[in-house]
Amino acid sequence: MTPQLEIDAPPALHDFPIGSAAAPSRGLGGFDAPSAHYEIVGPRGAPVVAVLGGISASKHVTSSASDPSSGWWEDVVGEGRAIDTRQFRVLGIDYVTSGKSTESVTTADQAEALAAVLDQAGVRSLHAVVGASYGGMVALAFGVGFAGRAGRLIVISAAHESDPIATALRHLQRRVVALGSAVGRERDGLAIARGIAMTTYLTPLHFEERLAGCDRNDSRLVEDRIGDYLKTRGERFAEQWTSERYNALSLSLDLHKIRPEDVTVPATVIAISSDRLVPVAQSRELARRLGGPSQLVEIDSSHGHDAFLGDSSRVAPFINELLRIGVEVVS
Structure with a gap:
């Protein structure tokens, strides 16, 4: 009713x-x-x-x-x-x-x-x-x-x-999600896919700014500044999403015309x-x-x-x- x-x-x-x-x-x-x-x-x-x-x-x-x-x-x-x-x-x-x-x-x-x-x-x-x-x-x-x-x-x-390159990138993200789901790690797949997506939402300059003052020869510092950021954003996203919802809306972006x-x-x-x-x-x-x-x-x-x-x-x-x-x- x-x-x-x-x-x-x-x-x-x-x-x-x-x-x-x-x-x-x-x-x-x-x-x-x-x-x-x-x-x-x-x-x-x-x-x-x-x-x-x-x-x-x-x-x-x-x-x-x-x-x-x-x-x-x-x-x-x-x-x-x-x-x-x-x-x-x-x-x-x-x-x-x-x-x-x-x-x-x-x-x-x-x-x-x-x-x-x-x-x-x-x-x-x-x-x-x-x-x-x-x-x-x-x-x-x-x-x-x-x-x-x-x-x-x-x-x-x-x-x-959709721009063809954007479509290609989202296709790869959906494959990551599918792989995660296939091995019982759906949440990890979603988190990694979201991390990849973040690199397309932002610009090289944005990530350059994150590394400002960082010793590029220190791999741990680089991981802390870039890797932890992407991991955190991805995990936060994965907590609220399912692979089905992600795939549906990701594909919808590609189908738009x-x-x-x-x-x-x-x-x-x-x-x-x-x-x-x-x-x-x-x-x-x-x-x-x-x-x-x-x-x-x-x-x-x-x-x-x-x-x-x-x-x-x-x-x-x-x-x-x-x-x-x-x-x-x-x-």
């Missing part, structure tokens, strides 16, 4: 069955995922902004009275921040990991799940979709499938398709010039080919693909300015 939700009493946390009477219009009954999970924070009646992150992001975007723990984008979303929860109602979702029938989950599936959440929450249209990394891919898919339900797309570190010309919603592409997963040339192509009003913002950062997380102060002002378009913001 679908719960009765007080969706206008922020902040609020909600779960509901996909394919139930709550969301019959989107044809989501084919999803294997039993429910959609979302969190909505902000004042009643405010413009709604969907905020979507990478595959490790969740519905918990920022802290709130319902959940005071830090969200995955705490530096950007919250009271007085770039996405101000006093001015906007922020919607976050958990990604589904199963597609229709036996098919792999796609960014189009995630877009349909977002639309189902909007139906359940009584939100006819979004002021904007702000998506970074995988979330940017989902934002583009939403722009293709649900153009009338978004006023603007802000796409960060994402493009219309939309025609930029099909995106007619006004869109801003924010590219990081040092991004090795989404080369800036790919972002330029996306911005050039988009079917609606578009603009390209290029930002330089030693954090590369992960600049939206590790160097958010450079990204946030552009988001804030774009969200203010067409909205009467109270000072």
Whole structure:
């Protein structure tokens, strides 16, 4: 039975069955995922902004009275921040990991799940979709499938398709996970795969900075500065993930492909010039080919693909300015 939700009493946390009477219009009954999970924070009646992150992001975007723990984008979303929860109602979702029938989950599936959440929450249209990394891919898919339900797309570190090198690297990461699972060491496989991924999210300069002042001839020091960092990040990730979820979302990144010309919603592409997963040339192509009003913002950062997380102060002002378009913001 679908719960009765007080969706206008922020902040609020909600779960509901996909394919139930709550969301019959989107044809989501084919999803294997039993429910959609979302969190909505902000004042009643405010413009709604969907905020979507990478595959490790969740519905918990920022802290709130319902959940005071830090969200995955705490530096950007919250009271007085770039996405101000006093001015906007922020919607976050958990990604589904199963597609229709036996098919792999796609960014189009995630877009349909977002639309189902909007139906359940009584939100006819979004002021904007702000998506970074995988979330940017989902934002583009939403722009293709649900153009009338978004006023603007802000796409960060994402493009219309996966770069071949990025696809190759993720393929190897999935093989590491498979090997770990095959020998009864799933957690180790996930941790190593995540460590490899971290080397693609960041830049050589970032790791150079980690070795600053280090004697490169001392292997123990090098291991401490680089190896321990990657091990810690990997183990923290592996504590919260299963191989099935990792493989589903990793493959979904590789399967992503939309025609930029099909995106007619006004869109801003924010590219990081040092991004090795989404080369800036790919972002330029996306911005050039988009079917609606578009603009390209290029930002330089030693954090590369992960600049939206590790160097958010450079990204946030552009988001804030774009969200203010067409909205009467109270000072």
